[in-house]
Amino acid sequence: MIDFLAELNEPQHQAVTHENGPLMIIAGAGSGKTRVLTYRIAHLMGSGVDAFNILSLTFTNKAAEEMRHRIEKIIGSEAKNLWMGTFHSVFAKILRFEGFRLGYTSNFTIYDTDDSKSLLKTIVKEFNLDDKTYKPNFILNRISGAKNNLISWQMYNENPVFQAEDISAQMPEIGRIYKTYAQRCFSANAMDFDDLLFNTNVLFRDYLDVLNKYQHKFKHVMVDEFQDTNISQYLITRKLSAVHQNICVVGDDAQSIYAFRGANIQNILNFKKDYPDLKVVKLEQNYRSTKNIVNAANSLIAKNKAQLEKKTFSDNEEGDRIEVIKAHSDNEEGKIIANTIFESKHQGLRNQDFAILYRTNAQSRAFEEALRKLNIKYRIIGGLSFYQRKEIKDLLGYLRYTVNQQDEEAFKRIINLPKRGIGDSTVAKIVVMASENQKSVWEIICNIKQYLEGRAMNSIETFTNLIKSYIIMEEEGKDAHTIAMNIAKTTGILHELYIDKTVEGVARHENVQELLNSIKQFVDNPENEDKTLGSFLQTVSLLTNADQEEDGDPDKVTMMTIHGAKGLEFKHVFVVGLEENLFPSQMMLRSREDLEEERRLFYVAITRAEKKLTLSYAEQRYNWGKLNFCEKSRFIDEIDPAYLKFDDRGSSYTPKGFDFESFGRKERPVVTAPPTRSQAIANLKPVSQAKPAPVHVPTVDFVPSDTKNLKPGDKVEHQKFGFGEVKKLDNLGPTAKAVIHFDSEGEKTLLLSFAKLRIVE
């Protein structure tokens, strides 16, 4: 079984076969890191280490699953017993077992960022502080930063340095907010993302028997993407490996891009100090990219001061030079790149060989539009994920509350959803009652008639009875899917979306169905032993962006932020939006360290490419409806020009394969010099054969028609949206709705009792 070692180069071989004692693998981009990690685990198991004695921490759950399958192929089904996953998911699992020592039950809730922010908002309101000064985002970052450095609310409030910082930021009350926030989370039996790591540290600090148990369990600890761990994570691994000293960290200081969430590059730079017998292996040969790409990346990263010494090189072919495209506007950048992909498909490349990488999620829009126009399939990783959609969070809110009635964020979300006549004032009264009587909200609403009266009381009883019926199902041991299906039906969530025939309503209904399907899959998956709601929720709340489900068609262009592209590779990569102030991002640039992190981010982007790399920037970009003029990013100039090829197609470029007639319709005006000849030709519209369309002029004295007898096919004029055609009508009567396709605005659903419509002819 050792024959897989034959394919390895010398340093890879060393890394794989090093069995005992601390090991640091400095793995340059494309150096076969995943293969080394996989083989190393396989090798350890081959030499007699039991799978359940190995802990391997990865950056995404997907990466863990892939690695597990690869090891399974080499070693066999024994690989199922490996402990693998992200820091958050592995230690959430441990806290489910051990958290009772800290006062949590095994089905504690995990608060996501939205829950945390909403809780902070409530606290700011309760303290009567100005919510324009005390922004939840800022406070959360502050608290998160503290937790990642293992600073509890007690320590925070005792330390005058933090107070001073908060006072100079005009927010002296942050310490008090931190305290209340922590206490509220605790009484809600909830942990936020940072608590999962913070509490693991507390657990290992205060319960030596627990620490001891896991120290002996995990004879080997491995950490991937070590450059992106924070202090809290680092200390966990250090404690766990203190007995056996078998810690293996893999990382690349040149790819450290998560300082903003507490990652500490010093972890990797100073690792040697903590482990004097450390063995260091450097993987410097890049098997992924062409010589040109590797050399270009090296010339860029050389500008950074803070780094470990390493020389990455490639023995691959020379490859094309890196193309730099100057586009006129953000939309044109989209067009040019979509068209380049369109044309390259004839050269044997498929959609899945392309990736478009950008600095911020908001930049995806122009590319989506352009790709859609050319019928090129794409997928977007990140952005607003499935689990952040309102309808999904609503149903999940019910699931959460069924599992944990102390979960106040879930309570607030679902108490009046679907609308059951329990308004804000009633909820406020309940919350006051709860704190006055030192009881939980759940205890109050279970006996609501003892505490309050009014017309909402019956609705509240109906609500508690619903929840109680779900709790009973949960206690009877029904699986997650059975309960979720029951909830979706009996609450009326499904029905409400079913009768909503607007475009959005149908999409939401489908989303809820999809959530139910995924719960079904979770329950049916033989690898999941625990099929309870609680188990499902834990899994779901720790999904990473990269864990998004695929719809079965892999042949799609991938679009994502550079952060999301970590660890991935594509034949042809486009790095877009290379404009000063966007990338490097304006607000990042407060110190040299910040600039260096942005530069590493660019380095990561470049090194995703195997064969071809294209960089682009736009001279004009719209931001929140405002036009900005942009300059080329300094990062382009930092690459040795010997590896670059400039292409100033700019606005004179006329891509093939475009339907300009339909493309030009919703296009934004380009504020610039008169169009060039070729552009003017491209923009010419064919002379229409039909009679000229009527012109819509928005007026104040618009006289609407009676729309009682409106029927599909009618042509109408709307005061604001202009001319359109009625597509569909439903719910005749006072709530009658019409789906109308407007010439300039596209499809809209209007409530007929409000819409000001004139029937044309």
Added chain:
DNA sequence: ATATGATGGACGTAG
């Protein structure tokens, strides 16, 4: 209690 339209402010990466 709820539905609608007007207004004003955001500005970023992720578990």
Added chain:
DNA sequence: TCCATCATAT
């Protein structure tokens, strides 16, 4: 541009 919040009407 898009979203959350507020004021107003039902």
